[in-house]
Amino acid sequence: MRAIMNHRSIRKYKSDPIDKSILNDILLAGTRASTTGNMQVYSIVVTTDQEIKKQLAPCHFNQGMVTQAPVVLTFCADFNRFNKWCLHRKATPGYDNFLSFLTAAIDALLVAQNVCIAAEDQGLGICYLGTTTYTAEKIIEILKLPKGVVPVTTVVVGYPYETPDLTDRLPLASIIHQEVYQDYSEGDIDQMYSAKEALPLTQKLLQENNKETLAQIFTDNRYTKKDNVAFSKSLLKVLEQQGFMNNEM
Amino acid sequence: MRAIMNHRSIRKYKSDPIDKSILNDILLAGTRASTTGNMQVYSIVVTTDQEIKKQLAPCHFNQGMVTQAPVVLTFCADFNRFNKWCLHRKATPGYDNFLSFLTAAIDALLVAQNVCIAAEDQGLGICYLGTTTYTAEKIIEILKLPKGVVPVTTVVVGYPYETPDLTDRLPLASIIHQEVYQDYSEGDIDQMYSAKEALPLTQKLLQENNKETLAQIFTDNRYTKKDNVAFSKSLLKVLEQQGFMNNEM
Numbered sequence: 001m002r003a004i005m006n007h008r009s010i011r012k013y014k015s016d017p018i019d020k021s022i023l024n025d026i027l028l029a030g031t032r033a034s035t036t037g038n039m040q041v042y043s044i045v046v047t048t049d050q051e052i053k054k055q056l057a058p059c060h061f062n063q064g065m066v067t068q069a070p071v072v073l074t075f076c077a078d079f080n081r082f083n084k085w086c087l088h089r090k091a092t093p094g095y096d097n098f099l100s101f102l103t104a105a106i107d108a109l110l111v112a113q114n115v116c117i118a119a120e121d122q123g124l125g126i127c128y129l130g131t132t133t134y135t136a137e138k139i140i141e142i143l144k145l146p147k148g149v150v151p152v153t154t155v156v157v158g159y160p161y162e163t164p165d166l167t168d169r170l171p172l173a174s175i176i177h178q179e180v181y182q183d184y185s186e187g188d189i190d191q192m193y194s195a196k197e198a199l200p201l202t203q204k205l206l207q208e209n210n211k212e213t214l215a216q217i218f219t220d221n222r223y224t225k226k227d228n229v230a231f232s233k234s235l236l237k238v239l240e241q242q243g244f245m246n247n248e249m
Numbered sequence: 250m251r252a253i254m255n256h257r258s259i260r261k262y263k264s265d266p267i268d269k270s271i272l273n274d275i276l277l278a279g280t281r282a283s284t285t286g287n288m289q290v291y292s293i294v295v296t297t298d299q300e301i302k303k304q305l306a307p308c309h310f311n312q313g314m315v316t317q318a319p320v321v322l323t324f325c326a327d328f329n330r331f332n333k334w335c336l337h338r339k340a341t342p343g344y345d346n347f348l349s350f351l352t353a354a355i356d357a358l359l360v361a362q363n364v365c366i367a368a369e370d371q372g373l374g375i376c377y378l379g380t381t382t383y384t385a386e387k388i389i390e391i392l393k394l395p396k397g398v399v400p401v402t403t404v405v406v407g408y409p410y411e412t413p414d415l416t417d418r419l420p421l422a423s424i425i426h427q428e429v430y431q432d433y434s435e436g437d438i439d440q441m442y443s444a445k446e447a448l449p450l451t452q453k454l455l456q457e458n459n460k461e462t463l464a465q466i467f468t469d470n471r472y473t474k475k476d477n478v479a480f481s482k483s484l485l486k487v488l489e490q491q492g493f494m495n496n497e498m
Contacts (some may be wrong), residue, residue: 001252001278001370001371002279003250004281004282004363004367005278005281006368007281007282007283009283012468019337021327022379024421027421028421029250029253029254031418031419031421031424032254032256032418033251033253033256033362034256034258034365034376034377036379036472037379037467037471037472038416038417038418039467039472040418040419040423043424043425043426043430044424044425044426045426045428045429045430046425046426046427046428047428047429048428049428052429053429055306055327064310076430078424080432080433081423081433081438081441082425082467084433084435084438085438085441085464086440086464086467086468088435088438088439088464089462089463089464089465089467090461090462090464090465090470091462091464091467091468091469092474093474094468094472094473094474094475094477094478095472095474095477097474097477097478097481098475098481098484098485099382099383099478099480099481099484100477100481102354102401102484103379103382103383105351105354106358106379106382106401106402109355109358109359109362110358110361110362110377112359112367113282113358113359113362113363114253114362115325116283117253117363118250121250122250127283128283128359129426130285130286130352133348133351133352133355134348136464142429143426143429143430144429144430146430147404147431147434149430152355153330155353167287168287169280169281169287169289170280170289172273172276172277172280174289174330175280175289175291175292175293175327176276176292176293176295176332177292177293177294177295177297177392177428178300179294179295179296179298180296180391180392180393181292181294181325181392181393181394181395182399183329183395184330184333185331186333186337187271189330189333189334189337190337192330192334192430193264193334195271208303212339213338213339213340214338215335215337215338215340216338216339216340217337218286218331218335218340219289219335219340219341219342219343222286223285223286223288223343224343225342225343225344225346225498226343226487228343228344228346228348229343229346229348229496229497229498231349232346232347232349232496233496235347235348236347236402236496247481247482247485248478249474249475249477249478
C-alpha cells in the first residue's frame with residue numbers, strides 16, 4: 001500500500017545496475033498477477049544491453065531514461081507460446097483474432113503493474129513509456145517479436161536520481177460512478193478540473209506554450225488528432241501483421 | 250509485496266459488506282497508478298445494488314460471485330470526461346480513434362491492478378472477470394455508459410469465504426526473454442509446460458472432459474475459435490458504436 005501511494009514516475013536514474021536477484025524477484029511478482037484462464041499469454045523482454053537500448057530509444061521519442069535506466073522492460077501480448085503449445089499437443093488454437101489480442105494485452109498490463117509496484121517496494125523507480133503502442137512496428141523489428149506477439153507497454157527501471165513531488169490527480173469522485181455511470185454536466189467538469197487548472201505547473205505550461213487553456217495543450221501539442229490517427233493506422237496494421245485480425249471463422 | 254505474492258482469485262465470498270472508508274482507500278490507491286500524460290482517461294463503476302448486480306450476472310456467464318460479492322467494480326476506458334473538458338475549454342479533442350481506445354484501456358487496467366493489490370492488502374479477496382470484453386455491449390446498456398466509454402475488465406471484491414491454494418504458473422524463464430525475444434523450440438515448450446501438465450488438477454480435467462491433452466481443453470472447450478470470432482466481431486462493433494474507430498483525419 002505504501003509503495004502504491006508513493007508512486008511517482010522517475011525520469012532520471014543513477015547508473016547503478018539492478019542486482020540479478022532483485023530483478024528476478026520483481027519479475028516473479030509480475031507472474032503472480034491474474035491472467036485469463038491462467039493462460040499467461042504475455043512475455044517480458046528484459047533489455048539491459050546498451051546497444052539495443054540505443055536502438056529502442058527513437059521508438060520512445062529519444063527520452064533520455066531509455067538509455068540511462070539500467071533495465072528496459074517491454075511487456076508484450078503473447079499468444080505465440082500458447083499457440084505453439086497447442087500445436088505440439090494436437091490442439092488447434094483459435095487465437096488469431098482481435099479478442100485474443102485484447103485478452104493478451106490485459107494479461108500483459110496487469111503483470112506490468114505488479115512488476116512496477118514490486119520494483120518500487122524494493123526502492124527502485126519506474127516510468128511507463130506510452131510510446132510503445134505508437135511505434136510497435138519498429139519495436140517488433142528491434143526485439144525480434146514473432147507473429148502472435150505485440151508490445152503493449154514499456155517500463156524503464158532503475159535507482160532514482162531525482163525525488164519528484166507526487167503528481168496531481170482529479171478528485172476521486174470524478175472517476176467513480178455509483179451503481180451506474182453518471183454523465184458529467186459542464187458544472188461537474190468545472191469543479192473536477194478546477195484544482196488541476198489552478199496549479200502553478202499549469203500556469204507555467206500556458207505561458208510556455210502560449211495557450212489559453214490547459215486542454216488546448218493536450219489537443220494541439222501533446223496528443224493531437226493527426227498523431228492519433230497515424231498511430232491508430234499503424235497499430236491496426238501491426239495487429240494484422242502479427243496475426244490478430246482474422247475475425248472470421 | 251506480500252499482497253502480490255499471496256494473490257489468489259476468490260470465487261466464494263462472505264455476505265459482509267465493505268466499509269465505505271476501506272472501499273474509498275482502495276479506490277484512491279487505484280488513482281495513484283500511472284496514466285498516459287496524467288489524463289486519467291478511465292472510470293470505475295462501483296455497483297453494490299443487488300438488482301443491478303443481478304442484471305450484470307448474465308454478462309459474466311452467471312458466475313455466482315457477481316451477486317455474492319458485495320462490490321462489483323467495472324473498469325472502463327473513458328475519454329468521455331476528457332472530451333467534455335476539452336470541449337468546455339475551447340479545445341478540439343481528437344480521441345475518437347483506435348489508439349485512444351487502447352491508451353484509455355491501458356490506463357483502466359493499471360488502475361484495476363492497483364485497486365486489486367490494495368484490496369488484498371486490506372484482507373479483501375478479488376476476482377477478475379474476463380467476460381467483460383465478451384459482453385461489453387450489454388454491460389454498456391446496463392451501466393448506461395455513454396459514447397467514449399468502453400468496459401475493459403470487471404473485478405468482484407469482498408471478504409473471502411474460501412482459502413484456495415496458490416495457482417500454478419509457468420517457470421519464470423518461460424515468460425522472460427533476455428535482450429530480445431528468443432523463440433521457443435518444441436523442446437522448450439515441453440519443458441515449460443511439463444509441470445503444469447503433470448498437476449493432479451490437469452489429470453482430473455482430462456478425465457472430466459474426456460480429452461487427450463490439456464491444450465485441447467482450452468481450444469475445444471474453454472476458449473474456442475467460434476466464441477473468439479463472435480466476441481471479436483461484437484467488440485469491434487462496440488468500439489465503433491462508442492466512437493473509437495474514426496481512424497481517418
